[in-house]
Amino acid sequence: MKLATLRNHHRDGQLVVVSRDLQRMRAVPECATLQAALDQWDAMAPVLQRVADELAAGQGPFEAFRPEACAAPLPRAYQWLDASAYLNHVELVRRARGADMPEELRREPLMYQGGSDDFLGAHDPIEAADEAFGIDLEAEVIVITGDVPIGCSAEAALGRVRLVGLANDVTLRHLVPPEIAKGFGFLQSKPATALSPVLATPDELGPHWRAGKLHLPLLSELNGERLGAPDAGVDMDFDFGRLIAHAARTRRLVAGTIVGSGTVSNRDPAAGVSCLAERRVREQLGGASALTPFLRSGDRVRIEMRDPDGHSLFGAITQTVRTGVAA
Structure with missing residues (x-):
């Protein structure tokens, strides 16, 4: 359903x-x-x-x-946990700044706790005070859990997935470095996240949902031009069972917890990208003299997933950037 x-x-x-x-x-x-x-x-x-x-x-x-006419399926949630399950994305970003990939990131998921009190509907604008913040989209897959007990195994955690959907986890890229340097993590650099208008139960997704991954391309467009269509089931190093179990290692998760995959990313450059930061990194590593700019006022973002027959699974996230909004 x-x-x-x-x-x-x-x-x-x-x-x-x-x-x-x-x-x-x-x-x-x-x-x-x-x-x-x-x-x-x-x-x-x-x-x-x-x-x-x-x-x-x-x-x-x-x-x-x-x-x-839809709000976010959960306009406010008890918890929003976002991961970096696609290590290709992490590796590219770190390589661009000359940093090695720590081995511990290959062994267990990288995850942070985001703001869950105000999720955007799929047609709500992306608001920011200033284009200089470096506004970026991040197309992700999300799951909504039921109650998850402390110490839940990865296999058992998959049985706690109630719903699956998409998110645009907006990031203000130029605010990230100073926040990370403080040692506590994201706050101002992570404004409100938008959710797909519809969520689906795993059984509704048929063979495309298997082994804790959603095996379909995630389409991202900017101003009507494709940014990418990486397959969400390819190069996902930590499936949703692993992500949920990681979050529940030392505490319970309550029903309504949202867990994100992080930016969907494939190692094959032909798949394109799910965020502008990754496109810029690829351009930088390729020796480009000019990099793709981050989002500007009036830009239009579209994120959607379709089945092999072209039918939209969750509806589209379609947002317009609006700047000059008071912070």
């Missing part, structure tokens, strides 16, 4: 079940919000699935699905 959240007069919006083709939707009176569904998943999942089956069969009332 596929789920989304419509904007209404409540902070957490209205949960709706969306048809597989993203054309129809229906609210579920028994469950007002996605977080409420996650909190009582065993009881609510059959109810939501029944609505999904009825939508698929053309039964019962429905409304036209309008992704532009």
